[in-house]
Amino acid sequence: MTNDIVITxxxxxxxxxxxxxxxxxxxxxxxxxxxxxxxVPKIEVGSFVSPNAVPAMADTDQVLRALAxxxxxxxxxxxxxxNMKGYEFARDAGAKTVAMVLYASNGMAQKNxxxxxxxxxxVTLNILRLAKLDGIEVIxxxxxxxxxxxxxxxxxxxxxxxxxxxxxAGANHVVLADTIGAAHPQQVRDMTAxxxxxxxxxxxxxxxxxxxxxxxxxxxxxVESGIRRFDTSIAGLGGCxxxxxxxxxxxxEDVVMMLxxxxxxxxxxxxxxxxxxxxxxxxxxxxxxxRSKTWLMGHLLKQ
Amino acid sequence: MTNDIVITxxxxxxxxxxxxxxxxxxxxxxxxxxxxxxxVPKIEVGSFVSPNAVPAMADTDQVLRALAxxxxxxxxxxxxxxNMKGYEFARDAGAKTVAMVLYASNGMAQKNxxxxxxxxxxVTLNILRLAKLDGIEVIxxxxxxxxxxxxxxxxxxxxxxxxxxxxxAGANHVVLADTIGAAHPQQVRDMTAxxxxxxxxxxxxxxxxxxxxxxxxxxxxxVESGIRRFDTSIAGLGGCxxxxxxxxxxxxEDVVMMLxxxxxxxxxxxxxxxxxxxxxxxxxxxxxxxRSKTWLMGHLLKQ
Numbered sequence: 132m133t134n135d136i137v138i139t140x141x142x143x144x145x146x147x148x149x150x151x152x153x154x155x156x157x158x159x160x161x162x163x164x165x166x167x168x169x170x171v172p173k174i175e176v177g178s179f180v181s182p183n184a185v186p187a188m189a190d191t192d193q194v195l196r197a198l199a200x201x202x203x204x205x206x207x208x209x210x211x212x213x214n215m216k217g218y219e220f221a222r223d224a225g226a227k228t229v230a231m232v233l234y235a236s237n238g239m240a241q242k243n244x245x246x247x248x249x250x251x252x253x254v255t256l257n258i259l260r261l262a263k264l265d266g267i268e269v270i271x272x273x274x275x276x277x278x279x280x281x282x283x284x285x286x287x288x289x290x291x292x293x294x295x296x297x298x299x300a301g302a303n304h305v306v307l308a309d310t311i312g313a314a315h316p317q318q319v320r321d322m323t324a325x326x327x328x329x330x331x332x333x334x335x336x337x338x339x340x341x342x343x344x345x346x347x348x349x350x351x352x353x354v355e356s357g358i359r360r361f362d363t364s365i366a367g368l369g370g371c372x373x374x375x376x377x378x379x380x381x382x383x384e385d386v387v388m389m390l391x392x393x394x395x396x397x398x399x400x401x402x403x404x405x406x407x408x409x410x411x412x413x414x415x416x417x418x419x420x421x422r423s424k425t426w427l428m429g430h431l432l433k434q
Numbered sequence: 435m436t437n438d439i440v441i442t443x444x445x446x447x448x449x450x451x452x453x454x455x456x457x458x459x460x461x462x463x464x465x466x467x468x469x470x471x472x473x474v475p476k477i478e479v480g481s482f483v484s485p486n487a488v489p490a491m492a493d494t495d496q497v498l499r500a501l502a503x504x505x506x507x508x509x510x511x512x513x514x515x516x517n518m519k520g521y522e523f524a525r526d527a528g529a530k531t532v533a534m535v536l537y538a539s540n541g542m543a544q545k546n547x548x549x550x551x552x553x554x555x556x557v558t559l560n561i562l563r564l565a566k567l568d569g570i571e572v573i574x575x576x577x578x579x580x581x582x583x584x585x586x587x588x589x590x591x592x593x594x595x596x597x598x599x600x601x602x603a604g605a606n607h608v609v610l611a612d613t614i615g616a617a618h619p620q621q622v623r624d625m626t627a628x629x630x631x632x633x634x635x636x637x638x639x640x641x642x643x644x645x646x647x648x649x650x651x652x653x654x655x656x657v658e659s660g661i662r663r664f665d666t667s668i669a670g671l672g673g674c675x676x677x678x679x680x681x682x683x684x685x686x687e688d689v690v691m692m693l694x695x696x697x698x699x700x701x702x703x704x705x706x707x708x709x710x711x712x713x714x715x716x717x718x719x720x721x722x723x724x725r726s727k728t729w730l731m732g733h734l735l736k737q
Contacts, residue, residue, distance in 0.1 A: 344685075344692075347648050394620070
């Protein structure tokens with residue numbers, strides 16, 4: 132089993148869309164470049180949703196184009212797409228990788244996509260088929276893979292069926308998302324162990340929120356099962372800015388620190404990562420970065 | 435392997451001694467009673483150190499006596515003792531359980547106790563022998579069991595030897611303390627697995643700080659090895675109040691929430707525990723409670 136970890140920083144998408152402050156295209160590009168400079172291997176840079184629904188993600192096409200025009204920028208970028216129209220926008224803006232959302236509960240599918248789980252699955256399969264013809268890489272993210280705020284705990288059998296269907300249909304990776312930060316480590320350990328046994332770890336990833344302080348415990352549980360791909364967010368961006376640290380994604384700096392200490396290799400430069408975290412905080416006015424940041428800064432200074 | 439977890443809340447000792455605000459005996463008693471009301475099975479209520487060295491722990495004898503005089507107060511209380519003089523004070527104040535500190539590094543022994551590891555061990559063994567004659571329960575806590583701020587990573591073989599020696603000498607429990615919050619979960623998993631294999635889990639416990647966000651990950655790693663005893667601190671009290679959440683003990687409410695969700699039984703009432711956490715915050719002026727508190731309050735209201 133490999134010791135290499137692949138981090139995807141989703142801060143410029145999942146983080147920024149949950150902040151009250153809306154950044155300009157230039158600021159979003161500045162943030163993405165800072166994260167890339169720390170050798171984070173993949174970055175989710177925006178989403179092609181309606182700007183009315185998510186104003187912070189408007190002009191994601193301009194972010195993609197600006198990054199493509201940077202001479203030294205080579206980091207693979209993902210964009211989230213909610214539907215076929217979003218896919219076409221992303222493709223036309225030059226996207227090479229798209230992330231699609233699947234639902235492990237009807238409640239979440241209705242709330243987020245105004246359709247049933249089955250219909251959302253069908254729409255997503257159609258996009259996947261087209262993306263394969265277009266030569267675009269596809270990440271399929273299973274939302275509420277552990278618990279849904281409307282329907283309660285998700286059925287592991289349902290999640291397993293979705294994962295199997297999308298890997299078989301050609302998704303490059305499937306990510307299990309603990310969308311509301313409700314999973315506990317035993318649940319993560321059990322579900323990831325089953326999926327790794329069925330499909331191997333290479334195409335699987337996990338996405339945790341730190342709503343209830345269990346973010347790193349869940350990352351540890353997943354690596355114990357063999358998972359080596361994680362979505363994280365620079366400075367723990369996301370969630371409610373009025374309850375610091377309450378509901379954001381697990382912070383990139385926290386995850387990288389823990390996994391590197393455990394002997395894994397993320398390829399990321401922690402000093403440059405903390406600089407990116409500073410930029411994320413400056414741009415958004417977020418109160419807290421990763422929870423280990425104060426310690427990490429002192430530690431790196433001593434080296 | 436049992437599903438029952440035994441929590442010792444060390445907030446009134448490890449938490450309060452690291453807060454800038456010094457509480458009165460009455461306030462300390464109020465806090466201990468609030469924690470006990472939530473059915474926390476054991477509470478460390480103070481320490482018999484020099485009041486010059488740790489002013490917040492002065493008059494611990496009065497705290498013990500006040501609690502003993504409460505008609506309905508039956509929760510077992512621990513007091514920390516640094517040396518023979520402290521032991522005699524504790525015994526004379528009616529202590530039924532004392533906690534003693536051992537050192538896994540010379541650097542920490544010198545800094546904390548002004549003697550070598552070997553000398554500290556000898557002193558502690560003498561106290562242990564006397565306590566057994568006096569019928570007083572003894573908890574031996576191994577400080578810097580994972581890493582020392584002066585000497586670096588601790589030698590697992592040294593820790594194993596200390597644990598074996600003190601269990602053999604009659605310590606009722608031995609607790610591995612990650613004094614500075616430097617352990618990572620793989621390290622915890624490895625060390626606890628070895629010790630549980632040698633001695634069984636019943637007499638072993640763990641004590642984690644959340645300095646670098648890994649507190650719950652380390653608790654999870656330890657329960658995976660079979661550890662069922664944990665030191666925690668109400669509201670995550672401890673550490674620097676100017677860097678919220680930076681260096682306190684792992685919060686009792688976070689640990690209880692996670693372990694109960696995983697199917698373990700702590701016997702603790704979470705609603706009453708959050709009330710105790712409120713009292714801890716009110717009394718100390720601490721900025722943050724456990725990191726799951728906001729979520730937990732909403733969750734319990736919905737039930």
